[in-house]
Amino acid sequence: MNEVVQMEESDIDKSTGRRRLSWYLLFWLVSYAIIHLVLFFIIYVMDSDFSFLSVPSVMLPLLFTFIIIVAEWRSAAVLNRSRPFIVAVALLCVLISAVPMYRLSMNEYYSWFTVSKWEQLPMKRHIMMDSLLKKHKLVGMERDEVEALLGEGEESTEIGETGAITTTYLIGSVMIDPVFLDIEYHSNRIVSAYHIRHHE
Incomplete structure (x- = not known):
């Protein structure tokens, strides 16, 4: 009887952990999208090209995201069923980062006179x-x-x-x-x- 109760409690804890992870990553994904929307607007208005400021501004949030994802991936609380969701969030972050990077690359192309x-x-x-x-x-x-x-x-x-x-x-x-x-x-x-x- 005690084993059944412990298994049920364990399942509840795991389910709660998955929900917390999902909300945490969704919150980070929305924040990440807003950050890059602001970056894209600044790049568009300022006609920024590749520089020591513009490229790290786009890439550092992505690097920080991968640090978070690797930490969550390795967490013992993460079940295999959570991992596809983590991969999806990582891919979406890469796609979001590609938008301001594309704009930077186009401005870099425009900046060379011919x-x-x-x-x-x-x-x-x-x-x-x-x-x-x-x-x-x-x-x-x-x-x-x-x-x-x-x-x-x-x-x-x-x-x-x-x-x-x-x-x-x-x-x-x-x-x-x-x-x-x-x-x-x-x-x-x-x-x-x-x-x-x-x-x-």
């Missing part, structure tokens, strides 16, 4: 500016060279009576504000300066 990407992706040009300015020193370039590289621009404005010309390129937007690149030409020939404006 003439074809400049032409085809006008709203991503602001992400390419660092790469563009590292590859090409705009100041001192002739207008024909700049137009071969960047195109003719959206508009050109004459500055006073000096013969100087400013050519404007739309290079994207930050939040809802358009971003422009203004290139000034001395005597309509040589680049004398350039400026990035975040609104008109």
